[in-house]
Amino acid sequence: MIRRFYKEVTLGEAPGGGWQVLLDGRGVKTVGGAPQMVPTRPLGEALAAEWRHQGEKIDPRSLPLRDIADYAIDMVAPDRAAVAKGLVAYAETDTLCYRADPDEPLHARQQAEWEPLLAAFERAHNLALVRVSGVLHRPQPPETLGRLEARLRALDPFALAGVEAMAKLAASLVTALAALDAAQEEEPLALWRAVSLEEEWQAELWGRDAEAEERRARREADFLRACAFARMARA
Numbered sequence: 001m002i003r004r005f006y007k008e009v010t011l012g013e014a015p016g017g018g019w020q021v022l023l024d025g026r027g028v029k030t031v032g033g034a035p036q037m038v039p040t041r042p043l044g045e046a047l048a049a050e051w052r053h054q055g056e057k058i059d060p061r062s063l064p065l066r067d068i069a070d071y072a073i074d075m076v077a078p079d080r081a082a083v084a085k086g087l088v089a090y091a092e093t094d095t096l097c098y099r100a101d102p103d104e105p106l107h108a109r110q111q112a113e114w115e116p117l118l119a120a121f122e123r124a125h126n127l128a129l130v131r132v133s134g135v136l137h138r139p140q141p142p143e144t145l146g147r148l149e150a151r152l153r154a155l156d157p158f159a160l161a162g163v164e165a166m167a168k169l170a171a172s173l174v175t176a177l178a179a180l181d182a183a184q185e186e187e188p189l190a191l192w193r194a195v196s197l198e199e200e201w202q203a204e205l206w207g208r209d210a211e212a213e214e215r216r217a218r219r220e221a222d223f224l225r226a227c228a229f230a231r232m233a234r235a
Helices: 041-052 064-087 105-125 142-153 157-170 173-180 187-195 197-206 210-233
Strands: 009-013 019-023
Touching: 009 041, 019 041, 041 064, 041 210, 064 142, 064 157, 064 210, 105 142, 105 173, 105 187, 105 197, 142 173, 157 173, 157 187, 157 210, 173 187, 173 210, 187 197, 187 210, 197 210
Parallel strands: none
Antiparallel strands: 009 019
């Protein structure tokens, strides 16, 4: 941690569009040295709030939105197409598509909780996803992967960075895109809890471990934060 070096946190709007946090009038830059300019005021205000909440010393761990913004500007923006292409791999092994064997009790619960989500996603995006019982991999249709890649390419770097973070945490591109497009505020949390079904199933069977529950809570918070970042970038 380093000592706080600023007193005032404000938000500036660039003449050509975009918002930048100002520390004592000086614009925040990314790790790569670029101006940390974000596309919407709500996202800019959220970034400014992180800086305002710092105490006498700055704790880098308490600036997670700043980290996502840096990643979006320094890493995603220069090659958005490559990031989109890499993300499609999560659709190939999407958690929601891989179910237990039909004779296992878990399968019925997966079917009840996951199938409505998957079917709604297919309708919304006009595509079809292959469901798999067991652990053997089955490829998704090339047309489906192509549609998903086109959807990802259409996102701006900030929304794409948030979707990437969500997909990695959930091991599910379907969940990440559904959370981004959710109409109701509570939907992203419901989606996260649905995709965490297998962990919950194991906890119900074998009991809850304090450390495991703490890890799950951190991952849930990270997922919701990434979702909020992506949605604020499109506000």
